[in-house]
Amino acid sequence: MSLFADAFAWLLDPANWEGPGGIGVLLLQHLLITFGAVAIACGIGIPLGMLVGHTGRGREVAVALSGGLRALPSLGVLTLVALWVGIGVAGPAVALIVLAVPSVLAGTYSAIESVDRRTVDAARGMGMTERQIILGVETPIGLPTLIGGVRSAVLQVVATATLAAYVGAGGLGGILFLGLKTGDYTLMLAASILVIALALVLDGAFALLQRIVVPAGVRATRSGTLRDRTTRRSASMGQPAIEGNN
Template identity: 60%
Template sequence: MNLFLDAFAWLTDPANWTGAGSIPQRTWEHLWISALVLAIASVIALPLGAFVGHTGRGRESAVMVSGGLRALPTLGVLTLFGLWLGIGLRAPVPALVILAIPPLLAGAYAGFEAVDRRTIDAARAMGMRETQVVAKVELPLGLPIVVGGIRSATLQIIATATLAAYVADEGLGRFIFAGLKTRDYPEMLGGSILVILLALVIDGCLAIAQRVAVPAGVRATRTSEPQSRRTSELRSRPTRPRTIAGRPDTEGKQE
């Protein structure tokens, strides 16, 4: 318990909120690295996933690549890139991109595959070109799942971007590695708490974005389905005869 109190004291110390290497500066660096990695991985994975989901070609290969990249140890990949590219952001950025590609790729092709084939056939029957089918039908309907993949990738990037401090003086991971080196455990715990809070805030924002990404027509259908189901259940429920003093009311029903 004393360790948490010491970490809280470290977080509330005004000296840690101003100057070089302060909490705001490290937080901004962490966000900048995460955004850069997410942008690069999205350019690679989202178009590829959309192509696989739209055409159905290469799905097995996409699943194999996604699963294989998930199995790679990030710290080992980061060490290899650090030995190859040297100290700085040149090493952690490609390592984190490799980590972010699988959830983005899986979310993209799963979102496009989730669209009902009958809806796509109807759009083609109306004369839509393939680009119009993708832009006006598959993308809007599959966007919530695509955003879910972006959400998963973003959380993984934010959590793992702490390793960027292993080979670069960037991000909130500097507090963790500096505290580990000097055995300043309140600083280590304080840095970990900052990463957790940052991940929770970003996750909340993306959860709202994922909910907003659901088309209005789909939301209306989802809200009307339970009401129509209750109405049909009430209509199909058999009616019971009224009773008077515990006996059936048979007045007025003489043959």
């Protein structure tokens, strides 16, 4: 327990949060690396996922691509790119984008596919173009699932972004690798606690966002369905109806 106490004492020391190598700067670097990689992954995965989900074409290829990219070792990709382009942000960025694209892609085409085809047919019958259907019907309804894919990508990237410090790109991994180099387990544990806490905060924020973006009509439909189910369940359990005496 003394190791945990030392780690928390180190984290709570204001001196460790100050300066260019302080926790505050490293935390900001970690967030910039994470959201930069996820933003680029969204630019790749969301349009492709929308196309696959709407047309149904290339789904097998998308599934295979997602699985294949997930199987790539992040440290191996990071090292390979770093050897190619040199030390800096480029290596971690490419590795993290490769890691994030599968979750974003899978979440997007699952979101579009999950929309009831009768709703899509109704929109098409009203004269909406395919673009209008994707952006005005399928995306709003499937937005919680789409954000779930982005949420998964963020959690994967925020944990793996600790490797960015391995090639000198900064982030909270700098504390971890410093502790590893000097044999200081307090630093290693403190860095792990920081990354875990950051992941939990981001996960909670995206979970809240998923609840907020549910369209009002879908929320009302779910509520009505729940009431209908409750009524049918009560009737099936044999609860007597209240009737007036004649």
